[in-house]
Amino acid sequence: MSDTDTGTENLLYPGQEQEPSAEELAKTEINAALSPEDKLRLYTEMVRIRAFEARSLRAYQQGKIGGFLHLYEGQEAVAVGCVSLMGPDDHIITAYRDHGHALAVGMTMNECMAEMFGKATGCSKGKGGSMHFFAPDKNYWGGHGIVGGQVPLGTGLAFALKYQGKKGCALAFMGDGAVNQGAVHEAFNLAGLWQLPIIFVIENNKYSMGTSQARSSAYDDCLAKRGEAYDMDWGVVNGNNLYHVREKTAEAIKRAHTDSRPTVLEMFTYRYRGHSVADANAEKYREKKEIQDYKTNRDPIALFGNILKAEGLLKDEQAKEIEKTARAEADAAAQFADKSPFPNPEAILEDSYWSVDNKGKDADIDALNQGRIIFEDGGLLKKK
């Protein structure tokens, strides 16, 4: 990518809408409000996510991480851009490709890496794994493994905010494949019907596993337009351009906050890795050339880096330093995870029922819960 390329080509989506120029986007209220420090922080967050994912991949290859590993490299601007706009009563929920959102809301690399290593120090104490990160204290409600299953939950977050009279909204993320799930359409209908303060973000990375959008979805211009059928506002976004993500998301959040209007935003982006690390087909259902094109011409970090350089806020040296620091942080997280203990076997039985975990803390609830609730303890209860 040349230093002058700021990604203003209208390459990412086929709709009628023209992507504003970098200059225009920089001047919009929401982006102009960013201080130089803010901008560098957002850049750094994207770099951190990429470094974390690269380190996760290595840990997976070393056999430290089990199961699936869905990497976010290439999509960083979506999570970082959206989360950068969240206020105290805004909530977020996503699918299994959840590391980017987790780091963006401020979860530490240590707790996330340790979770994937299955360690007690993980954010979910090693009970959820890569697909199931949670941080309710940061308004982050997961991390969900069933395609589309999180979308009704996100709609419920928005419902609760409206019920409680709070000026907040929910951001519910899903993939381009998820939009064909019935539960998603049911949630869309409820959001439109009850005018809930929610933004449905479709992260369109062109594929659901090995199936291209053209082979999975009926659509004319774009998937976001489906929102129109449910009385929602909708829009398309260059998901690799952080300023554009912020601009469109800010509009949607404002609509949610002030008018309780739901929005569907389709953010065009691209994943560099296979669907999951075990996706050996990564280069069969798409051409190497395509991957290379995105990496060299439309990379979200490089794009934003170039914008910052053009704005005089970032120097090459500094960019290298940021990357180095992020890699070191990811390495340290892997070390932390590696050194952390696995949970005790007794942990298998914990965190299933609130009433069991909190026995003795609330006499009223204790009184409601008698009898046996666990039917095979593998000897763990007696051991305790």
Added chain:
Amino acid sequence: MRKITYRQAIKEALAEEIERDENVFVMGEEVAQYNGAYKVTEGLWQKYGDKRLVDAPISEAGFVGLGIGASMLGLRPVMEFMFWSFCYVAFDQLLNNGSFCRYMSGGLMNVPITVRGPANGGTNVGATHSHTPENLCANHPGIKVVCPSNAYDAKGLMKTAIRDNDPVFVMENTLLYGQEWEVPEDEYIIPMGKANILKEGKDISFIAHGRAAITALEAAGIMASEHDIDAEVLDLRSIRPLDVEAILATVKKTNRVVLVEENKPFCGVDAQISHIIQEEAFDHLDAPIKRVSSIDAPQIYSMPLEKIQIPDARRVVKKALEIC
């Protein structure tokens, strides 16, 4: 004491909890303006309005998921299924998100929802509308399941379900909605996991849940009047948690057991109970454990045949006499 219907008892529980806690609301198909498909919520919308009684579109996965999401932020949704038979289109929401969100977050959150509605056969509506999914749901750690057999229990257990901080599924019965029982005016709650001896006896134990407990009670009457056998009837009230202590106590007292349920037999609730008895009270058994359940086929429509399919008192008596 005054007598009210099972339906009225549930309605009172809902009304009392709506008044007690502003986070409680009822959502489901036809629950508000239509007054409920089975009139359980009759009059509540007029009294409490749109916020507390919410008519949902026919969208079980959507609105159950929405309720779970809303509960994560502290609301206490009471979600009505017109029939529990419709839970299958919402299974992912109920049994992945409802059951497991707490676990997968390492206990960082909880899902204080109540999901309620009728779960029974016997109304000639065919296999799609006659499910008894208490066994399927109770198979998921994280879920609690209660099956009240009478108006008193329905009210007390419903209030408990709403107050509890875990997801509780309440399985009611349309055949009981119109029947009356004594229910005190004063407020009360009934704990989960506390079975109820409907009739004391010394010769044999009938253990049942839901409407089958009433069938068992009727069978005990026949045992006494026609066979001079004194049967004890234990109503489990809740499936998970389960009052194992009460189960073992009655077995140790009578040494003979017939388990009665309207569930289908294979992997039914009583399969688990039978296992517990043989493991923990084997030496107290004077005869094999017997089971009476619905006949093992999809629920039949034909009126006289459906009566045969669901356990009745005669079938229970016949089984009991095999071991007395």
